[in-house]
Amino acid sequence: MKKTTLLTLLVALVYLLHQDFWNWKKxxxxxxxxxxxGLAYHxxxxxxxxxxxxxxVRFAWPKQLDADEKSTPRRPEDAx
Amino acid sequence: MIPAIIVAAYxxxxxxxxxxxxxxxxxxxxxxxxxxxxxxPYVFLLALFGTNMTAFAILGSSGLAYQRGIGVYGLMASASxxxxxxxxxxxxxxxxxxxxxxxxxxxxxxxxxxxxxxxxGTVIFALTAAMLVPYIIIGVMGGGHTLEALTTVMGADGKPxxxxxxxxxxxxxETKHWVSYEVGGAIVALVxxxxxxxxxxxxxxxxNTFQTLLFLGFGAIAFVLISKNLGGFDRIISEMAADPKTAxxxxxxxxxxxxxxxxxxxxxxxxxxxxxxIMCMTAEKVSSFKKTIIFYPICILLIWLPCVxxxxxxxxxxxxxxxxxxxxxxxxxxxxxxxxxLAGMLGAAIMxxxxxxxSQILALCTMFSQDVFAHYGGGQKFGxxxxxxxxxxxxxxxxxxxxxxxxHLEDKAGIFELAxxxxxxxxxxxxxxxxxxxxxxxxxxxxxxxxxLWVAFAMAGTWWxxxxxxxxxxxxxxxxxxxxxAFGDLLLRSSSGVLxxxxxxxxxxxxGSAFFMVMGSLLxxxxxxxxxxxxxxxxxxxxxxxxxxxxxxx
Numbered sequence: 093m094k095k096t097t098l099l100t101l102l103v104a105l106v107y108l109l110h111q112d113f114w115n116w117k118k119x120x121x122x123x124x125x126x127x128x129x130g131l132a133y134h135x136x137x138x139x140x141x142x143x144x145x146x147x148x149v150r151f152a153w154p155k156q157l158d159a160d161e162k163s164t165p166r167r168p169e170d171a172x
Numbered sequence: 173m174i175p176a177i178i179v180a181a182y183x184x185x186x187x188x189x190x191x192x193x194x195x196x197x198x199x200x201x202x203x204x205x206x207x208x209x210x211x212x213p214y215v216f217l218l219a220l221f222g223t224n225m226t227a228f229a230i231l232g233s234s235g236l237a238y239q240r241g242i243g244v245y246g247l248m249a250s251a252s253x254x255x256x257x258x259x260x261x262x263x264x265x266x267x268x269x270x271x272x273x274x275x276x277x278x279x280x281x282x283x284x285x286x287x288x289x290x291x292x293g294t295v296i297f298a299l300t301a302a303m304l305v306p307y308i309i310i311g312v313m314g315g316g317h318t319l320e321a322l323t324t325v326m327g328a329d330g331k332p333x334x335x336x337x338x339x340x341x342x343x344x345x346e347t348k349h350w351v352s353y354e355v356g357g358a359i360v361a362l363v364x365x366x367x368x369x370x371x372x373x374x375x376x377x378x379x380n381t382f383q384t385l386l387f388l389g390f391g392a393i394a395f396v397l398i399s400k401n402l403g404g405f406d407r408i409i410s411e412m413a414a415d416p417k418t419a420x421x422x423x424x425x426x427x428x429x430x431x432x433x434x435x436x437x438x439x440x441x442x443x444x445x446x447x448x449x450i451m452c453m454t455a456e457k458v459s460s461f462k463k464t465i466i467f468y469p470i471c472i473l474l475i476w477l478p479c480v481x482x483x484x485x486x487x488x489x490x491x492x493x494x495x496x497x498x499x500x501x502x503x504x505x506x507x508x509x510x511x512x513x514l515a516g517m518l519g520a521a522i523m524x525x526x527x528x529x530x531s532q533i534l535a536l537c538t539m540f541s542q543d544v545f546a547h548y549g550g551g552q553k554f555g556x557x558x559x560x561x562x563x564x565x566x567x568x569x570x571x572x573x574x575x576x577x578x579x580h581l582e583d584k585a586g587i588f589e590l591a592x593x594x595x596x597x598x599x600x601x602x603x604x605x606x607x608x609x610x611x612x613x614x615x616x617x618x619x620x621x622x623x624x625l626w627v628a629f630a631m632a633g634t635w636w637x638x639x640x641x642x643x644x645x646x647x648x649x650x651x652x653x654x655x656x657x658a659f660g661d662l663l664l665r666s667s668s669g670v671l672x673x674x675x676x677x678x679x680x681x682x683x684g685s686a687f688f689m690v691m692g693s694l695l696x697x698x699x700x701x702x703x704x705x706x707x708x709x710x711x712x713x714x715x716x717x718x719x720x721x722x723x724x725x726x
Contacts, residue, residue, distance in 0.1 A: 110250065111433060113429060116425070116429070117424070119413050119423055122406070124406075125409075126405040127481075128413075130246070131422075134246040134249070135245075135250075137246075138249070138250050138472060141250070141253045142469040142470050144254070145257045145469065146466045154265060154266075157458045
């Protein structure tokens with residue numbers, strides 16, 4: 093499978109994982125003694141979101157923008 | 173008086189930051205409005221995050237967690253932790269690149285050029301400006317209320333001192349304050365106006381960076397101290413879990429699944445808020461976005477998790493607060509669980525961080541200067557310096573106007589807060605317009621106009637339904653009421669708003685906006701080849717900043 097397809101599927105999966113209906117009415121286990129499982133899940137979700145972003149930045153960064161950055165003058169006026 | 177001194181010190185520091193930024197800057201348009209596109213990765217991350225961190229979001233999330241439980245974190249924070257960085261990744265970076273290449277400072281400048289139409293920009297300007305104004309008014313009101321509350325005169329018994337005042341010809345007893353709402357609002361408005369006036373975007377970004385660091389630091393201290401005094405959150409959570417009255421707050425039983433899902437669309441608003449989009453133009457390099465995109469979910473976690481936990485824990489200590497009363501639970505917890513000096517210091521620092529709406533003021537002024545003054549001839553006729561001074565004069569005008577509205581409509585704060593809630597949906601529903609501009613060559617001004625009008629119409633319609641069904645509204649926790657029984661569950665009234673088949677109005681608004689964007693574009697003529705080649709240069713790949721398809725392939 094192509095890299096783009098894999099990353100698209102990953103983002104879609106992470107988006108869907110936000111809807112954790114299986115934790116809706118659950119309190120236990122209390123993670124770290126005070127985080128109900130529904131809250132702990134979403135704390136973990138925030139960390140997964142950060143990891144997903146790191147993967148996107150690593151493997152899907154629009155490199156053309158980096159190239160443009162080097163070739164484009166700071167302001168249109170400077171090009172004159 | 174200690175809290176008032178803390179706030180005064182804070183206001184002096186931010187004023188100094190604004191003046192320091194003024195001395196560091198130049199008189200050019202780009203320097204004033206987008207800090208010369210020079211912000212490094214860390215200032216960019218903290219400033220962008222601070223711009224999004226308003227009193228409405230921070231204190232509102234604690235108040236909402238008090239009423240509805242731990243699910244508020246998933247509702248407001250974790251969804252934002254995915255969607256906002258995605259918006260920055262796909263949209264923010266492109267806006268930055270196009271802004272740098274073509275000199276755009278606002279979204280409207282880009283839309284006008286991209287779709288070869290002045291009027292579409294004017295329509296989008298009018299709608300976004302109208303949705304931004306309530307923020308500025310609430311910011312000024314929040315400043316007045318914060319200073320008033322922090323300077324309450326205490327009697328010998330340790331309770332607020334009362335004094336007699338005349339209201340409508342009658343003598344009533346009111347709490348006495350060293351600084352009144354009117355004076356407090358004026359002080360905050362004057363300070364914010366000054367550092368935005370002098371410092372422009374550089375000053376505002378530095379102040380937001382300072383606010384974020386301060387809030388993270390003081391918030392963490394407050395969280396630890398409250399937990400320590402209460403004997404640990406684990407004990408309180410266990411007691412709440414064992415009590416049938418409070419146990420539902422440790423689950424998501426008070427949040428319907430359809431509402432929870434709809435909320436994932438709200439963070440789309442972030443990139444359409446003018447103050448966020450303009451902030452995207454301030455990065456020095458596109459690589460500055462990398463750290464912001466990766467660490468944004470972590471920043472959200474660090475701020476919102478304590479707010480939500482404290483909101484829920486407050487139920488154990490202060491049961492029975494009504495909606496509205498629960499918005500200050502963090503300050504109540506501080507007062508009850510730390511010594512008065514520390515509570516005053518922490519409370520004042522936290523309130524100071526979130527009370528102003530500097531970024532929104534600057535964004536509105538940037539839009540007025542660039543999208544109205546410069547666009548309609550002022551730029552060419554009077555030059556760059558006049559554009560900066562127009563922006564600065566507008567800073568004074570809009571802040572003064574917001575102050576007087578805040579004074580005269582103090583009792584109507586609820587309306588402006590409601591307008592902000594509607595604005596989140598409105599900005600989110602404009603996201604398809606931005607996506608089409610950046611990634612769909614075939615998109616046209618007519619599609620954008622149809623989508624924008626749909627958003628305006630849907631917001632007005634939702635407001636009308638909300639207002640006209642106030643008498644039908646069920647109490648919190650009670651079943652939804654059908655607005656038009658003939659249509660079944662299509663339109664429902666909950667205690668807090670209108671629902672469409674159980675979903676928040678943002679869902680049909682976003683879908684409708686996308687539909688009108690596509691249909692309006694397909695039925696009309698695309699922009700000319702010159703414009704398409706400008707924004708989708710042959711040889712690149714994919715989108716307006718990096719496109720590869722030749723115009724013939726449209």
